[in-house]
Amino acid sequence: MTRRAAALLAVALLLVVAPAARAADVTAADFRALAAAAVDDPAALAQLRGVDAVDGVRVDVDGALRGARGDALDARLRALAAPAPPPSGDPRADARAVLAEDRFHGSKLPGPFKGVIGWIGDRLPDVKVPLDWLDDLLPGGRSVVWVVLGALVLGAAWLVARRTLTTRVRHAEAQARAAAPASLDPRELERRADAAELAGDLEAALRLRFRAGLLRLDARGAIEFRPSISTTEVRRAVHSEDFDALAATFDDVVYGGREPAADDLDAARERWPRVVRR
Amino acid sequence: MKDGRVRGTLAIAAGLVAFAVVLAIVDRLTPEPKGPPSSSYATAPAGLAAYASVLQRSGIPVRRLRTPVAKRAPRAGETLIVLDPDVLEPKEAQAIGAWVRAGGRLVAGGAEDASWLDAVLDAPPAWRPADAAARGTLVPVTETAGVRAVRAGGSWKDLGAALPAIGPPRAPFLVTAEAGRGSVALVADATPLQNRALARGDNAALGVALAAGRPVAFLETVHGYGVARGFGGLPAHVRWTLLGLALTALVAIWAVGRRFGPPEDPDTDPPPPRVAYVDALAAALARAKEEAR
Numbered sequence: 050m051t052r053r054a055a056a057l058l059a060v061a062l063l064l065v066v067a068p069a070a071r072a073a074d075v076t077a078a079d080f081r082a083l084a085a086a087a088v089d090d091p092a093a094l095a096q097l098r099g100v101d102a103v104d105g106v107r108v109d110v111d112g113a114l115r116g117a118r119g120d121a122l123d124a125r126l127r128a129l130a131a132p133a134p135p136p137s138g139d140p141r142a143d144a145r146a147v148l149a150e151d152r153f154h155g156s157k158l159p160g161p162f163k164g165v166i167g168w169i170g171d172r173l174p175d176v177k178v179p180l181d182w183l184d185d186l187l188p189g190g191r192s193v194v195w196v197v198l199g200a201l202v203l204g205a206a207w208l209v210a211r212r213t214l215t216t217r218v219r220h221a222e223a224q225a226r227a228a229a230p231a232s233l234d235p236r237e238l239e240r241r242a243d244a245a246e247l248a249g250d251l252e253a254a255l256r257l258r259f260r261a262g263l264l265r266l267d268a269r270g271a272i273e274f275r276p277s278i279s280t281t282e283v284r285r286a287v288h289s290e291d292f293d294a295l296a297a298t299f300d301d302v303v304y305g306g307r308e309p310a311a312d313d314l315d316a317a318r319e320r321w322p323r324v325v326r327r
Numbered sequence: 328m329k330d331g332r333v334r335g336t337l338a339i340a341a342g343l344v345a346f347a348v349v350l351a352i353v354d355r356l357t358p359e360p361k362g363p364p365s366s367s368y369a370t371a372p373a374g375l376a377a378y379a380s381v382l383q384r385s386g387i388p389v390r391r392l393r394t395p396v397a398k399r400a401p402r403a404g405e406t407l408i409v410l411d412p413d414v415l416e417p418k419e420a421q422a423i424g425a426w427v428r429a430g431g432r433l434v435a436g437g438a439e440d441a442s443w444l445d446a447v448l449d450a451p452p453a454w455r456p457a458d459a460a461a462r463g464t465l466v467p468v469t470e471t472a473g474v475r476a477v478r479a480g481g482s483w484k485d486l487g488a489a490l491p492a493i494g495p496p497r498a499p500f501l502v503t504a505e506a507g508r509g510s511v512a513l514v515a516d517a518t519p520l521q522n523r524a525l526a527r528g529d530n531a532a533l534g535v536a537l538a539a540g541r542p543v544a545f546l547e548t549v550h551g552y553g554v555a556r557g558f559g560g561l562p563a564h565v566r567w568t569l570l571g572l573a574l575t576a577l578v579a580i581w582a583v584g585r586r587f588g589p590p591e592d593p594d595t596d597p598p599p600p601r602v603a604y605v606d607a608l609a610a611a612l613a614r615a616k617e618e619a620r
Contacts, residue, residue, distance in 0.1 A: 077467055103467045106475060112496030113465040117488070124488035128503055129466055134540055136473025138385050140531035147380040148526050152370045155359040169344075170351035192566065 074102035077133070084129035097129075235261040235268070251309040252302055255317060259299050262321040269325065289327055291320040365411035365437060365517045367391055367545035368552065372523035375410070378534050379545065381525065385535050388542040393552050397422035401431065406541040410517040411437035412549030419548075420446035428507025434537045436514040438481055444513070448506050452483040454515060455498065462493045462500040469539045470503055470512050473532035478524070481515030489513070493533075501533075512537055 073096070075083065080103045086093035098111040110129070117125050147153075183194045242257035263283065267274035272286045280296035295317060301307040362369020367379040368391065379389045392401065397419050401407045407423065409415070420443035427433045427447055435441060436454075444451035459480040464471045471492050482498035483489070491499030492512075504511045514520075514537075519530035561569070 080467060106464070106467070108467060109463070109465045109494065109496060112494065113491050115496055116486070121486075121488040124505055125490040128468060128490040128505070131469065133467060133469040133472055136532060136536070138535070140381055140385060140473070140535045141526060141529070143381045143384040144377060144526040144531035147377045147384070148522060153360055153377065153522055166347045166350045169347050173348070173351055196570075 073100050074105065075100055077104050077135075081130050081132065084126050088123055088126045088130075094126075097126075233264060235264045238264070246314055251311070251314060254314055255299065255302055255309050258314070258317045258321065259295065262295070262317075262324060265321075265325045287324060287327065289324050291327075292324045295320055295324065360522075363413070363550040365521065366547060366550040366552070367408075368547065368550075370522065373521050375408075375517070375520055375522070375545070377522045377525050378520045378531075379543075381531050381534060382538055382543050385538075387535070387538050387540070389545070390542070391545050391547045391552070393547050395419050395422070395548050396426060396546065400426045401544045402542070403430065404541055405544045406432045406434060406538050407544050407546060408434045408537075409546045409549060410435065410514070410520070411439070412443070412546075413551060415443040415549055417443075417446065420444075423447060423546075424506070427509040427511060430508040432509055432539060432541060433506075433511045434514070435511065436481075437517050441513075444511075447511060448489075448504055450485075450487040451504075452486045452489050452502055452513065455482050455484050456480070457482040457498060457515070459516075459518070462495065465491055465494045465496060465499070468492050468503060470501060470536050471533075472536040474529040474536060477519045477528055477530055477533055479514075479516040479519050483513060483515055 080097075080100060083093055083097045083100070087097045098114060100108065100110050102108060113129075114122065114125055180191075180194060183197070184191055187193050187197060238257045238261035242254040242261065245251075245257060246254040263272065263274050263278070266272045266283070266287065272278065272283055280300060284293060284296055298309075298313050298316065302309045302313065360370040360372070360374070362371050362374045362376065364371075364373035365375055367375045367389070370376045382389050392399075392407075396407075397416075400422065407426070409423065423433065424447040433447065435444060435447070440454045441451070457480050459478055461476050461478050463476045464474050468490070474493070477493060477500065479500045482495075482500060483491070483502050484498060486499070486502055487504075489502040489504040491502050493499060493501035500515050502513050504513070518524050519527075520534045520537075525531050525534065
């Protein structure tokens with residue numbers, strides 16, 4: 050009731066102060082009061098139509114009400130009389146900040162190679178065409194295309210890796226075969242061991258003499274020789290303290306990195322015949 | 328020596344070119360702004376993703392509806408935004424109309440005729456094409472708070488009870504109307520709210536004013552978005568993380584798994600049991616004692 054009285058008072062003041070035919074600048078509160086009164090008061094309506102600025106901002110109330118009569122006009126006047134909240138914040142600055150985010154611009158190539166990469170990129174065929182083709186071909190969304198492409202890349206990587214590894218393994222085997230003694234004759238190996246010992250390569254002499262001993266054990270049927278046979282296997286097969294000592298020396302030198310001594314070769318010459326004769 | 332240097336130089340150059348090609352391909356495939364016109368998900372120039380973010384920055388809660396209004400109505404007190412819908416079934420239009428008349432608030436329109444508004448308003452204005460031009464504010468209402476002018480196309484005719492809020496008066500860009508206990512704001516062109524124009528002039532202020540200080544719900548079913556379930560319902564970054572974890576698990580399984588090589592030769596036959604040796608020795612001793620006797 051108090052608000053209505055205030056509105057009527059404001060309208061009355063407006064009617065007194067401003068002639069109906071003259072343009073007027075009113076406050077937002079006066080404007081709404083005028084609009085509310087205009088529903089029932091032709092004078093207020095005329096005054097309202099004459100308003101051309103609200104709080105200093107130009108408006109065209111007459112244009113907004115033009116052509117409306119009866120209920121339509123009342124509806125428009127009610128809309129004008131409804132309270133309107135004042136603007137707050139700076140939406141334009143917010144919009145600028147939001148639109149500066151990468152998601153609205155995509156990615157840009159950084160760095161000193163930008164020009165080169167851009168030049169190459171311009172000459173690359175459009176990769177989206179095959180992607181779209183795959184997308185049409187495969188059921189499901191674009192993620193399915195990426196999963197399938199990922200699987201293909203993994204498969205290709207596996208094939209390449211396997212092929213490369215196989216080549217390397219074959220190469221290593223060939224090298225091993227080349228480095229291996231050509232003969233499996235124990236006597237030949239012992240002759241080469243003597244030559245190596247004379248040349249000062251005690252480790253090679255020890256290796257050759259050890260292999261000759263194993264071949265002799267194989268010839269006697271005590272073991273079944275193969276290049277990968279371990280000293281433990283031989284030890285279990287022959288049960289010889291002499292062999293245990295020879296195997297310990299061999300492991301120390303070949304796998305443990307100990308420098309061989311002349312005594313080691315003397316021991317080998319002395320003990321291997323006992324191992325083989327046993 | 329010279330040959331080796333040439334080879335090395337060529338190898339480095341080839342490596343750089345390969346690296347650049349990979350970068351160029353990655354650049355081609357990196358996500359670009361996308362999305363359907365007037366969708367709040369869309370970051371493309373015609374999308375409304377920036378508008379949604381501006382509303383949130385203004386303190387207005389925003390959510391996207393991926394379930395038809397006919398199945399689940401927006402919350403009371405929300406402003407429902409339906410701009411440039413691809414298609415809107417009569418049942419859906421009627422559900423929106425019922426929700427608005429019950430007190431809801433609708434912001435609708437776009438760059439095409441919106442005949443579905445017949446289900447919302449008794450006598451909706453008719454949409455007409457118009458060239459883009461500067462449109463000045465006609466009256467100070469909620470929808471024009473902070474807005475003096477915007478540049479847009481399209482117009483409304485045969486306004487009836489609808490109030491033209493942004494002009495020109497005979498072919499306004501923005502009109503407001505009552506519908507039952509609710510209200511409707513109709514824009515003849517969504518361009519001022521789209522990413523490409525939101526930062527210009529008073530367009531962002533218009534967007535905030537249209538929300539009328541209420542929480543906003545963008546109806547995304549009209550842009551082809553539905554309820555996503557299962558793996559597809561997860562956010563993209565979660566899906567990529569899960570995919571990476573799955574690949575990592577596969578690599579881990581492969582790394583710790585047993586390698587099957589060629590069969591090894593069986594070990595040398597073990598020596599005979601000691602009991603056999605003892606038996607043989609005992610037999611030999613027994614024979615020796617018998618001979619001694």
